[in-house]
Amino acid sequence: MFLAYRQSQLLTVGQGLSPVEMDNLLEADKVDKAYEKAARFIEYRPRSVLEVRNRLVRYGFETKVLEKVIGRLQAENLLDDTEFALLWVENRRTFRPRGKLLLRKELVGKGIDDSDIEIALSEVEELADARRLAYSKLSKYDGLSLDSFRNNIWSLLARRGFDYSVINDVISEIIQLKLDAED
Numbered sequence: 001m002f003l004a005y006r007q008s009q010l011l012t013v014g015q016g017l018s019p020v021e022m023d024n025l026l027e028a029d030k031v032d033k034a035y036e037k038a039a040r041f042i043e044y045r046p047r048s049v050l051e052v053r054n055r056l057v058r059y060g061f062e063t064k065v066l067e068k069v070i071g072r073l074q075a076e077n078l079l080d081d082t083e084f085a086l087l088w089v090e091n092r093r094t095f096r097p098r099g100k101l102l103l104r105k106e107l108v109g110k111g112i113d114d115s116d117i118e119i120a121l122s123e124v125e126e127l128a129d130a131r132r133l134a135y136s137k138l139s140k141y142d143g144l145s146l147d148s149f150r151n152n153i154w155s156l157l158a159r160r161g162f163d164y165s166v167i168n169d170v171i172s173e174i175i176q177l178k179l180d181a182e183d
Contacts, residue, residue, distance in 0.1 A: 027065075034061045034069045039078070046084045049074075050111025085112045085120035097129040102161025130162045130170045138174070150175065 037059055038052050047055075049070055056066050073079035085107055092098050092106070100121050107117045134153050141152050150171055157167040 030061065030065045031068050031072075034059070034065050035072060038069050038073060042073070042078055046087050047079070048081055048084045048110040048112055049079055052079060053111075081112050082116045082119060084110070085116045089120040089124060093124065093129055096160075097133040098160045099126055099130065099157075099162035099166065100124055101163065105161070126162060126166050127169060130157050130160075130166050131173070133157065133160065134170050134174055146175065146178075149178075 034056050038056060041047060041052060041055050052070060052073065053066055056069065061069075070079060088107060088110070089103055092103060098106075103121060103124065104117055107120065112120075134157060137153070137156060141149050144152065153171055153174065154167055157170065162170075
């Protein structure tokens with residue numbers, strides 16, 4: 001009976017292995033197991049390098065194994081922080097609009113470096129995103145006094161990380177439309 005082994009050598013039952021060969025086989029097995037776990041983790045949604053590293057550390061893999069797995073995933077284009085940042089920002093803008101401040105904070109928390117964050121945030125149109133979010137909530141705040149309406153929209157946009165000037169512009173625009181509609 002023959003068992004295949006990584007370096008395209010064949011092992012036979014009962015064949016002796018040197019300690020170095022045994023260590024190499026054990027190391028390769030650890031790398032393969034870590035790779036499988038990382039690939040499964042990435043399968044659900046794109047992940048940053050830091051997220052994958054933290055997951056593998058939680059499983060108890062050694063630093064040497066982590067680096068090999070992460071290098072392999074990057075070589076296979078399965079792990080790319082720039083692409084992850086672009087997808088993250090696009091997803092947030094589509095489903096849960098946020099300002100650049102909050103997007104930056106989220107990406108920093110995911111371990112993305114500043115140059116990749118700048119690339120991802122370069123396409124963000126904060127005013128348009130804030131406007132879209134505020135208009136989507138207008139019916140929720142219908143019937144409130146002008147001050148309550150202003151405070152609720154202000155709070156919503158501030159919680160989502162929009163800049164003061166952007167919030168002011170959006171609120172001014174909406175209130176002006178509201179006043180025009182009342183006339």
